[in-house]
Amino acid sequence: MTSILEFDEDVEMFRSVVSRFNAEVVAPQVEKMDEEEHIDPSIISALFETGLMAVETPEEYGGAGASFTAAVAIVEELAKCDPSVSVLNDVHNTLVNTCVRKWGSDYIKETYLPQLSTDKLGAFALSEPSAGSDAFALRTRARKMSDGDFVIEGGKMWITNGAEAEIFVVFANAEPEKGYRGITAFVVEKSWGVKVVKKEKKLGIRASSTAVLAFDEVRVPKQNVLGIYGQGYKIAIECLNEGRIGIAAQMTGLAQGAFDRAVSYVFNDRQQFGKYVGEFQGMQFQIAQIASEIEAARLLLYNAARIKEAGGEFVKEAAMAKLIGSQVAEKTASKAVEWMGGVGFTRDETVEKFYRDAKIGAIYEGTSNIQLQTIARLIQKQYTLR
Incomplete structure (x- = not known):
């Protein structure tokens, strides 16, 4: 009999790649990054170049087309060396890429998955000062304009990858009178006006950025609604x-x-x-x-x-x-x-x-x-x- 912790060849290949990546790329910089409280940009670039940032993304969009188990194994292996690098990879793969891959329209997938596969870091913007464990007590609003586009107004906090990310999955309430059924998800580019207000100073995973974000009249095209309107929850x-x-x-x-x-x-x-x-x-x-x-x-x-x-x-x-x-x-x-x-x-x-x-x-x-x-x-x- 074999152990249930024995994995297929693809998963073991990723483990081997990450083990070498840890030794050659991450380990020499762990102490410095922890002291300076930021992940060196060269490590983020290397994660993309090594193919570790689009694990489940289909090959047609520039990804590896591998399994969820492979994505999990990569997170585990990276954490053996530096949990800060591990969580950067985890949020990008299991939250952002998953959202875009599973709920994105053809336009969203064709536009953003190649970027998320090659060089654009993603962040998942749900939490707010009053919406932590009570995740749906959102105060960030998405106002629908006459042309169908949206304007997002509000703030987010505790956002992992917030300081370095260029693509955000953002949750905002488009119809507050409906409660959580008004929550809608959007794919938002940083260049549209997302502002990093503050980077938290933390006890641990200090190299990983945990940011406060501000959305001040950020206009989002209607085609960037992720999934079905009103079903962001x-x-x-x-x-x-x-x-x-x-x-x-x-x-x-x-x-x-x-x-x-x-x-x-x-x-x-x-x-x-x-x-x-x-x-x-x-x-x-x-x-x-x-x-x-x-x-x-x-x-x-x-x-x-x-x-x-x-x-x-x-x-x-x-x-x-x-x-x-x-x-x-x-x-x-x-x-x-x-x-x-x-x-x-x-x-x-x-x-x-x-x-x-x-x-x-x-x-x-x-x-x-x-x-x-x-x-x-x-x-x-x-x-x-x-």
Whole structure:
């Protein structure tokens, strides 16, 4: 029998490509990017040139035409080196490209997928100051003009890739009197007047931009409505469910990256009382426990990915994967710092960065409480007889 974590040749090829990409392109710049709080443009360019930014996009639009599992594997692998680079790739692939590919008209796909495949970074603009966990309490408005075009007015915050993106999937309410049924999605180009008001200074994933955006009378052509007018909420729900698998991949990769560094250190570098720290039973039990939890998180991750890829209902599985992935990432990174002792607590080592980066997993693309609520609601539905 083979492991369910054995993948087809295409997925393994992408893993191999990303492993080399991490070593040659990302790793030399991780510390500098974290200190300066921005991703070096050369890395973004290299992600496009290596074919990692259009994984599921059909070849006719310049993409790789690969599977969702391949996209997830890339996110996981990148996170082993730098979760900031990982989330940039994840949002672009699993949110922006997916929205354009699944709900875009022929015009939108022909216009934007080639750009998103080659050199234009994308961002997903849903969150607002009053619309976080309550994602549909949007105040950004889309006013329909007499010629059918729209004018978007409002602001967004917590937008990943916001500082570097040139193409945005934007959610705005075109008919506020209808509540969430007035929400409509648009594809908006930065050059039309999208302004980056602020780039947040964060605890972790500091190189990844998290921006506040302003839309001041931004005119959007009618042909840039994404999907059906008034059904943007459906697009947001579907995309976020899928995106949670991406974040689970990021957190699982982060956990593995922290584990790899710390375990290598305790078995090869740090000695106390005449033997390597990793040889003490108390340490070995902790390592075994964490290794098992990472494996469990990875199994949840790829279970959700495969159900989604097969066209099944995956909402509960995605929520579980994100919930457990974020918990395991935080626990692993914390233990990694402890295992490496004083060295682990310094910024000369990568594990303190993994520790800071891990916290966001419990917050973005649905907090842990929202995941628990989702899981509980679906379990209740499953077991309720009336």
